[in-house]
Amino acid sequence: MDDLYRDFILEHYKRPRNFGELPEHDHDAHEVNPLCGDELGVQIVIADGRIADLRFQGHGCAISQAAASMASEELIGMEVDEAATLDAGWMLELLGIPVSATRRKCALLSLKVVRHALTGEGSWPGDPGN
Amino acid sequence: MxxxxxxxxxxxxxxxxxxxxxxxxxxxxxxxxTKVHGKPLVYLDNAATTQKPQAVLDTLMRYYTEENSNVHRGVHFLSQVATQSYESGRTRVRQFLNASHDREIIFTRGATEGINLVAQSYGRKHLRAGDEVIVSAMEHHSNIVPWQQAAAATGAQLRYLEVADDGTLSLEQLDAELARGDVALVALTHVSNVLGTINPVAEIVHRAHDAGALALIDGAQAVPQLEVDLTAIDADFYAWTGHKALGPTGVGVLHARAELLEQMPPFLSGGDMIATVEAQSSSWNELPWKFEAGTSMIAQVVGLGAAIDYLDALGxxxxxxxxxxxxxxxxxxxxxxxxxxxxxxxxxxxxxxxxxxxxxxxxxxxxxxxxxxxxxxxxxxxxxxxxxxxxxxxxxxxxxxxxxxxxxxxxxxxxxxxxxxxxxxxx
CATH class of the missing domain: 3.90.1150.10 (Aspartate Aminotransferase, domain 1)
Structure with missing residues (x-):
């Protein structure tokens, strides 16, 4: 069993959850990973202060796609205020695999685009306390 | 051997x-x-950078332990030795690529800097609104972005040669572009860093010249693996880098025709590139030093000379x-x-x-x-x-x-x- 390419990572990569389009949405954003040119967009529907629905669009490596898929399952139903403040630690813990420094941006691209959509701010998510 | x-x-x-x-x-x-996890290294990333032979490493060490000094204006013996080593690196480059004159060889930080020098110094002075610069869809960003910048500053237009399905450029499209009569410069790669395509650069330069255009060739991938004859290619500008050719990082070469260099304003300015400095103005050093401001990459040029010796010995x-x-x-x-x-x-x-x-x-x-x-x-x-x-x-x-x-x-x-x-x- 590979440390990085675990069964659940490959399963999310091959069958990503919540990928597609939400033509009617409240927020959207689009981000590029400058290292590799991978692109990821997100569309978000808000209801009663929570993320009622969310879809990602784009393509990327197994790490970035699995991260987006796994994050989407947590994000739908989450309070907007909480989702807007999630940090890198949250994403890396959710992924549960050892992510090297060079693949960190792959792992964090989905969180970056969600934060961009919710807050208008497009910087890379930092670690807690950073 | x-x-x-x-x-x-x-x-x-x-x-x-x-x-x-x-x-x-x-x-x-x-x-x-070296072995990693008990197994040998399989290094297949040479288009990014090559490894360095012991001869290059020894040369760098010998330079720093026996010759290190600043070049050109030193009278003491060490400076003379360092100047001799640095300038003989230039001669070695000229011989290796069958170039014409040492004064047409400018040491840069790499191919990117060489192309930037041409785009900024030649491009911004001589390009005009309505001029066209021809690049291709297979160029490295280093042969696209400097021309975008020069075009934005001058009103010139960037046009692209298409890449066919077999990875080649169309000379017919080049001819059609050149026939429009407003092409000032053709800037193409010698060997694609992605597709590996070897472009017929001598033919391309010939056609550009016939149409009254200048030609720049990006030789970053070509010099390490082909017999490059710059006299035969006859480009007005040819840029390459040392670290992809077994040499150290931080040194590249721009070959350029002297009559063009004479017309071009300096790229970087400061020490070593001047003849005289008055309070309000300066005059420029002769070629090639007019384009080598500041302390040069002396050790790297000496190391590049050793890399060339190594490549030459292999053939x-x-x-x-x-x-x-x-x-x-x-x-x-x-x-x-x-x-x-x-x-x-x-x-x-x-x-x-x-x-x-x-x-x-x-x-x-x-x-x-x-x-x-x-x-x-x-x-x-x-x-x-x-x-x-x-x-x-x-x-x-x-x-x-x-x-x-x-x-x-x-x-x-x-x-x-x-x-x-x-x-x-x-x-």
């Missing part, structure tokens, strides 16, 4: 692979002796034959591997030692990560060629690229590692 090897075979030629003596050459590269024709055979072997092995698609010219005949490929269902970054588990170093990236990636319909490719020290066993290790990567993703 020139080897006699087959230079024509289109088939993977065992004689070229073995007769070249790459196994022996590997002994000259200390990094290739560029032999290196080309060896990498041609390796590339043909790689194309054959990859074509026979399930789930692999290839980019670029189908035959190794018109291709440098670069093979870009994709694995079905596996992103190039994941390919590179999994290959790295087997100590196989390849690059997975847009390779600083995003317009080409768009043309190919991908965001990135996986790329294996060769140096003189690569052997058929490296290609076998690549194939094995690819098969292991596919098992992980199928698992």
């Amino acid at each position: 020139k080897h006699v090897v087959c230079r024509t075979s289109e088939e993977p030629c065992q004689e070229c692979l073995v007769g070249f003596g790459a196994e022996k050459i590997r002994e000259d590269f200390p990094i290739l002796w 560029m024709a032999n290196i080309r034959a060896h990498e041609h055979a390796l590339t043909a072997y790689t194309l054959e092995r990859l074509s026979a591997t399930d789930g692999v698609s290839l980019f670029g010219p189908p035959s190794a005949e018109h291709r440098g030692g670069v093979v870009s490929f994709a694995l079905e269902g596996i992103h190039p970054h994941d390919v590179a990560e999994l290959l790295s588990r087997s100590n196989v170093c390849i690059r997975a990236s847009h390779h600083c060629a995003q317009p080409l990636m768009r043309r190919l319909g991908v965001v990135a490719t996986a790329r294996a690229s060769f140096g003189p020290y690569n052997v058929a066993a490296d290609v076998d290790a690549l194939i094995e590692a690819i098969e292991r990567a596919q098992e992980v993703f199928e698992g």
